Amino acid sequence: MGRRNSGLNRHQKAWRKPGEERVSREDIAELLRLSESGDPEDRIVAATYMCPCHVRHRNEEVWKALYRMMEDEDARVRRRAWHTLEDGGCPTDPAFEPIVRRALYTETDRQVLGFARQFAEPFLNEDAVSRIREEKPAGRQLGKCDFCGSTRVPVAQDYETEIPAGGMTRAAWICDECSAGGVDA
Known part of the structure; x- marks a missing residue:
């Protein structure tokens, strides 16, 4: 059926x-x-x-x-x-x-x-x-900042910085503090 x-x-x-x-x-x-x-x-x-x-x-x-x-x-x-x-x-x-x-x-x-x-x-x-x-809001979620190491904070993807991950690369996750401070990788 x-x-x-x-x-x-x-x-x-x-x-x-x-x-x-x-x-x-x-x-x-x-x-x-x-x-x-x-x-x-x-x-x-x-x-x-x-x-x-x-x-x-x-x-x-x-x-x-x-x-x-x-x-x-x-x-x-x-x-x-x-x-x-x-x-x-x-x-x-x-x-x-x-x-x-x-x-x-x-x-x-x-x-x-x-x-x-x-x-x-x-x-x-x-x-x-x-x-x-670009007009769409950035995808934000709680996670770990790749720059300062803070966990369970709102993070967004930083497409300017690539992080090696298992033989591939991914965009870095950055928190608001690091983003405002202009932290460089």
Whole structure:
């Protein structure tokens, strides 16, 4: 019994469940019409049911509508459309790249911006990726400072100093005191 779902991720398993409502090819025309509606509630319904767990085949018209709804004026519609990529979309689609880039610079909704950042890394060049990583707070933990030997103190990695460890090298751990004092290895 378990063999049927072995090797599938949780989203793939979810769409195999009997309770998951499937969209027929005939329903797609109605969803496409709803995706162009003036009512945001209609567009939310369309974005919800255009998800790959409901539409079980690749349909370019559906993806064009989803890409259009990713830039909708209503944030709820944008959230629902961006969510489709988590359920099995194709984030490497060339048509998706300009949408991600525009979202990174113009998006005001935090949740949609989070989706855009999640899918943006393959499209960004290495300089932009390193700039984003530098903005993240340094990974801090309790440990032993490699410079003064203090233990159970907050330490951060010092990538400027390499410590030999078992035939390899690793970044040194440095405490706040040593970091502020400018301790050199």
